[in-house]
Amino acid sequence: MLAVHNLEVVYEDVMLAVRGASLSVGPDRIVALLGANGAGKTTLLRAMTGLLDVHRGKITRGHVSIDGARVDTRSPAGVVRAGVGQVMEGRRVFVEFTVEENLRVGGHTSAARGLQDKLDRIYSMFPVLADRRRSQAGYLSGGEQQMLAIGRAMMADPRYLLLDEPSLGLAPQMVERIRDLIVEINSGGTGILLIEQNAAMALSVAHHGYVMENGLTVMDAPADRLRADADIQEFYLGLGSEGSSLRDVKHYKRRKRWLS
Numbered sequence: 001m002l003a004v005h006n007l008e009v010v011y012e013d014v015m016l017a018v019r020g021a022s023l024s025v026g027p028d029r030i031v032a033l034l035g036a037n038g039a040g041k042t043t044l045l046r047a048m049t050g051l052l053d054v055h056r057g058k059i060t061r062g063h064v065s066i067d068g069a070r071v072d073t074r075s076p077a078g079v080v081r082a083g084v085g086q087v088m089e090g091r092r093v094f095v096e097f098t099v100e101e102n103l104r105v106g107g108h109t110s111a112a113r114g115l116q117d118k119l120d121r122i123y124s125m126f127p128v129l130a131d132r133r134r135s136q137a138g139y140l141s142g143g144e145q146q147m148l149a150i151g152r153a154m155m156a157d158p159r160y161l162l163l164d165e166p167s168l169g170l171a172p173q174m175v176e177r178i179r180d181l182i183v184e185i186n187s188g189g190t191g192i193l194l195i196e197q198n199a200a201m202a203l204s205v206a207h208h209g210y211v212m213e214n215g216l217t218v219m220d221a222p223a224d225r226l227r228a229d230a231d232i233q234e235f236y237l238g239l240g241s242e243g244s245s246l247r248d249v250k251h252y253k254r255r256k257r258w259l260s
Ligand SMILES: Nc1ncnc2c1ncn2[C@@H]1O[C@H](COP(=O)(O)OP(=O)(O)O)[C@@H](O)[C@H]1O
Pocket: 011, 012, 015, 017, 035, 036, 037, 038, 039, 040, 041, 042, 043, 044, 055, 056
């Protein structure tokens, strides 16, 4: 179990970005983390992957653990060794490297023989990457780059894969393919934390979900319950029909209920 316990994160000693967030991802689960821009989702992911330092962030309370052992004190490489892979916001591939070179970077901890097996496995999962293995990553489409970023993370054989808004900026058809890949990766035995503003996509595959607002995890429920929740429908699935002022009052009342 990968778990975040009552986490508080401050940037530059002053900016309180996460104010008490908790979540857990079981080894066989897909867990969605929903929330508007600025809610603190990416900050939470940085705290889970040892990347707060480079952003001048610090954990001021709480911790992150895998099977009870703390991982928030580890370096980014140490977190990868502990079995956590990630795909950062905005698909950070090395644009001047070829597709295969990008994948090799992801598998750099593997022995040479194991590396070829892993490449073969990734290519069978992502045929489009196999076709383009000698192309520079910068020439791939946005969706293909997202696949490459996912493939690169999978080269390290993670027990948990954390994805930060993988559907952002992609055409609906490509979002579907990313969604199917997430299901496929999970059925291969990898636990997934799926950070998304696209709540419809995330809740269509997740077993469980959390909603984050202003640095707090304010909802924690099975995905089917979140899909049926009136507030989630109004604010995250765009299915609301009421005027905004009425909606705000109702939202506030319900928020009080969630928080109490
Ligand atoms: N490196 C940083 N320095 C200072 N503030 C930051 C930094 N990164 C993010 N923040 C702030 O922290 C809050 C949470 O941001 P973020 O975690 O990126 O939210 P989300 O991913 O949900 O959009 C925002 O107010 C954002 O402006």
